[in-house]
Amino acid sequence: MKYLWGFIWTFILVHMLTYVAGSMLSAEYDFKMASIYGIGAYILVLIISSILPAPASAEEH
Known part of the structure; x- marks a missing residue:
């Protein structure tokens, strides 16, 4: 379930960023490219999360 929500939020935020950046540059919004x-x-978020070590638990401190 965390992968589904991660994809949905990443998808929405990148579309928002593409729209705002394109608007600032007077460019046309392209849904396919976004x-x-x-x-x-x-995919980049998944790769980075697999590379980073897991946080230490309270017992390990």
């Missing part, structure tokens, strides 16, 4: 960016960002 979706590709969203999928790429989600």
